[in-house]
Amino acid sequence: MAVFVFAAQMLNFPVGVGVSGHLLGGALAAVLAGPWVATLAVTVVLIVQALVFADGGLTALGTNVLLMAVVGVWVGWAVFVAVRALLPRTTAMVPVAAAVAALVSVPATAAVFTGLFAIGGEAPVDLGTMLSLMLGWHAVIGIGEAIITFLAVSAVIATRPDLVRGAAPALDRAREERLAAACTTASEGVA
Amino acid sequence: MSGPHGHSLHFHGHSPIHRLPPEVKIAAALTFVAAVVATPREAVWAFGLHLLALVVVIAVAQVPAGFLARRMVIEVPFVVLAVTMPFISTGPTRPLGPFEVSVAGLWAGWALFAKGSLGALTALALAATTEAPDVVRGLARLRLPAQIVLIMSFMIRYLDVVSTELRRMRIARESRGHAVRGIRAWPVLASTAGALFVRSYERGERVHLAMLSRGFQGRVDLGEGGSAGGRDWLAAALPLTGAAIAATAWLSGAGR
Numbered sequence: 001m002a003v004f005v006f007a008a009q010m011l012n013f014p015v016g017v018g019v020s021g022h023l024l025g026g027a028l029a030a031v032l033a034g035p036w037v038a039t040l041a042v043t044v045v046l047i048v049q050a051l052v053f054a055d056g057g058l059t060a061l062g063t064n065v066l067l068m069a070v071v072g073v074w075v076g077w078a079v080f081v082a083v084r085a086l087l088p089r090t091t092a093m094v095p096v097a098a099a100v101a102a103l104v105s106v107p108a109t110a111a112v113f114t115g116l117f118a119i120g121g122e123a124p125v126d127l128g129t130m131l132s133l134m135l136g137w138h139a140v141i142g143i144g145e146a147i148i149t150f151l152a153v154s155a156v157i158a159t160r161p162d163l164v165r166g167a168a169p170a171l172d173r174a175r176e177e178r179l180a181a182a183c184t185t186a187s188e189g190v191a
Numbered sequence: 192m193s194g195p196h197g198h199s200l201h202f203h204g205h206s207p208i209h210r211l212p213p214e215v216k217i218a219a220a221l222t223f224v225a226a227v228v229a230t231p232r233e234a235v236w237a238f239g240l241h242l243l244a245l246v247v248v249i250a251v252a253q254v255p256a257g258f259l260a261r262r263m264v265i266e267v268p269f270v271v272l273a274v275t276m277p278f279i280s281t282g283p284t285r286p287l288g289p290f291e292v293s294v295a296g297l298w299a300g301w302a303l304f305a306k307g308s309l310g311a312l313t314a315l316a317l318a319a320t321t322e323a324p325d326v327v328r329g330l331a332r333l334r335l336p337a338q339i340v341l342i343m344s345f346m347i348r349y350l351d352v353v354s355t356e357l358r359r360m361r362i363a364r365e366s367r368g369h370a371v372r373g374i375r376a377w378p379v380l381a382s383t384a385g386a387l388f389v390r391s392y393e394r395g396e397r398v399h400l401a402m403l404s405r406g407f408q409g410r411v412d413l414g415e416g417g418s419a420g421g422r423d424w425l426a427a428a429l430p431l432t433g434a435a436i437a438a439t440a441w442l443s444g445a446g447r
Contacts, residue, residue: 032388044342050314051217051326060310129279147374148381155385163392 026072026109027080027102028149031094031166032156035077042069063116071112076105080166091157091174094167099150106142110134200262200318208252208320213329219430220317226433227309232302234440241309244432245316254319262315269307276300323347353391360387 029038080101087093276299277292331340
């Protein structure tokens with residue numbers, strides 16, 4: 001699982017270089033593997049990136065883990081669960097909920113970063129300016145991430161829906177319906 | 192057939208730095224970076240000394256400067272952030288060339304640039320002199336939780352396998368006339384990511400079953416290299432130098 005998140009992070013956006021041009025991937029990982037595994041996986045990826053690939057920096061590791069593994073994953077998961085509850089319980093709706101989760105989790109992560117900067121930052125940057133700058137940039141990244149998440153989750157659902165953790169309720173329902181249909185056919189056969 | 196990222200950061204060598212036990216190097220790198228970050232940003236000379244100390248280590252390790260310089264490109268987004276700092280900060284301003292820039296922002300940008308560059312260079316020096324599996328072994332000896340060490344060692348072991356898988360998919364795409372160009376390539380990239388996930392997961396299942404049938408019980412023996420001896424802790428020279436520089440900078444700042 002961690003390997004996949006890593007490989008997905010390597011799929012850099014062909015679009016602009018921003019404060020963070022990388023796929024954050026937190027929402028995608030949460031939908032595919034569940035929030036607990038996703039937190040662990042993203043954390044490990046960040047440690048390895050910092051120590052082995054010298055990407056992300058050693059002192060920024062704590063911030064990165066908090067933002068990407070905790071905020072990114074859990075905001076993504078919370079939004080995903082909320083949206084999933086509103087939509088019909090079918091597997092076709094899972095990528096939609098995942099896309100919304102990705103869309104929200106990226107600017108949310110950026111907002112939390114701005115909050116951290118307000119607490120610990122050394123420069124007297126006008127927070128309103130910074131917040132709007134960060135949110136603007138990350139809304140664009142969030143849209144890109146939402147599209148990628150939607151398409152990637154759809155691709156996995158098409159082949160192995162049982163591997164998508166977030167699709168479990170929809171699959172349960174599909175199974176119950178099949179079972180009910182089978183029972184009806186069977187009882188009709190008996191009658 | 193190694194992927195584009197592979198272990199390209201490692202520079203093969205036999206210097207005393209290469210031979211140091213990994214846990215010593217990790218501890219030294221982390222402490223040195225902490226010392227750099229703790230240095231007051233007004234003490235510009237202190238950062239020069241930090242850089243000098245690091246350059247001495249890199250020279251002893253015999254890692255070519257060009258090798259590291261090419262890999263410093265990773266820092267570019269942070270440099271961009273550092274450069275924007277003077278322009279988006281508030282407070283008293285001063286002229287700089289044709290612009291009026293914020294003094295506090297200028298200092299913040301400088302601190303971000305200096306500390307970021309030294310941190311990245313330290314991490315690069317660590318990665319250049321330590322093989323990835325050794326980093327994991329070092330972290331295990333530094334008492335990182337066993338589960339995380341396990342995930343990490345599998346991740347590093349299968350990184351090349353997965354990146355070659357990704358490479359094969361790319362070659363397959365390109366031999367069918369696909370070129371990554373803008374937003375219209377995204378559906379293809381996303382289904383590549385989806386297929387990669389399914390394949391990696393299924394590979395994981397097969398490997399797990401194979402390991403279980405060979406008696407795997409949730410523990411992996413990472414192998415013993417000799418543990419750190421007294422002489423190895425000479426590596427503490429780097430963080431001690433860094434700490435001394437930071438302390439001197441603070442004291443001279445207080446005397447001002």
